[in-house]
Amino acid sequence: MRSNSEEAEFLYEPSILKKLDFGKARTKFEPKISAAQPGAGLLVRPLSSDDYDKGFIQLLSQLTKGGDVSRQDFLDRFASMKRCANTYYVTVIEDTHLGRVIGSATLVVEQKFIRNCALRGKLEDVVVNDSYRGKQLGKLIISTISLLAEELGCYKISLDCKDQLVPFYTSLGYLREEGNANSMTIRF
Numbered sequence: 753m754r755s756n757s758e759e760a761e762f763l764y765e766p767s768i769l770k771k772l773d774f775g776k777a778r779t780k781f782e783p784k785i786s787a788a789q790p791g792a793g794l795l796v797r798p799l800s801s802d803d804y805d806k807g808f809i810q811l812l813s814q815l816t817k818g819g820d821v822s823r824q825d826f827l828d829r830f831a832s833m834k835r836c837a838n839t840y841y842v843t844v845i846e847d848t849h850l851g852r853v854i855g856s857a858t859l860v861v862e863q864k865f866i867r868n869c870a871l872r873g874k875l876e877d878v879v880v881n882d883s884y885r886g887k888q889l890g891k892l893i894i895s896t897i898s899l900l901a902e903e904l905g906c907y908k909i910s911l912d913c914k915d916q917l918v919p920f921y922t923s924l925g926y927l928r929e930e931g932n933a934n935s936m937t938i939r940f
């Protein structure tokens with residue numbers, strides 16, 4: 753499970769992304785793209801331990817407060833996520849010409865006892881670099897995560913988002929279920 757760079761490693765096995773059937777995606781791509789064929793100069797892959805140097809943390813700062821994450825902080829968190837096997841699927845889009853991470857989203861797979869020890873997916877931390885927006889890459893990374901959740905056997909996937917993004921996620925198959933669409937929070 754090595755990435756391109758000699759010592760770098762992927763967070764999870766990349767081959768699973770090639771298996772995803774974009775014929776089952778809940779949106780249309782025009783022109784057609786998929787995780788296996790995202791377009792010239794782009795690569796959809798798991799987060800790699802060398803992505804600190806490819807601008808991953810700067811990308812996340814376009815989503816929310818990134819904070820002052822050092823290379824060691826990044827590597828420690830990467831290793832900690834990797835130890836939680838089959839749980840964290842941080843997935844990125846790389847501009848391979850520039851060697852920069854320009855999109856990211858995370859699937860968290862929660863293990864449950866209910867529903868015969870089911871798995872539930874959560875979509876987290878979706879972001880596309882602002883100079884790459886409007887080119888279907890948001891749709892691509894979210895569809896990748898949704899199909900990955902299905903491939904891994906999750907019985908559902910859900911997300912929290914701001915009101916203004918509801919139409920966007922609705923166009924990707926996410927629904928506000930009647931009587932069950934509240935997200936509640938305590939902030940610390």
Ligand SMILES: CC(=O)SCCNC(=O)CCNC(=O)[C@H](O)C(C)(C)COP(=O)(O)OP(=O)(O)OC[C@H]1O[C@@H](n2cnc3c(N)ncnc32)[C@H](O)[C@@H]1OP(=O)(O)O
Pocket residue numbers: 814815875876877878879880881884885886887888889890891892911912913914916917919920
């Ligand atoms: C669960 C979470 O993580 S919620 C947090 C989501 N992330 C953010 O808000 C971070 C900042 N925003 C971004 O990174 C991007 O704007 C994203 C990820 C929301 C969308 O990325 P893009 O690459 O621009 O999306 P993409 O090109 O696939 O857009 C697809 C469609 O959604 C629409 N869309 C994109 N952003 C928005 C938005 N904020 N509100 C409503 N519609 C939107 C586009 O107009 C487009 O519509 P079209 O197909 O009819 O032309």
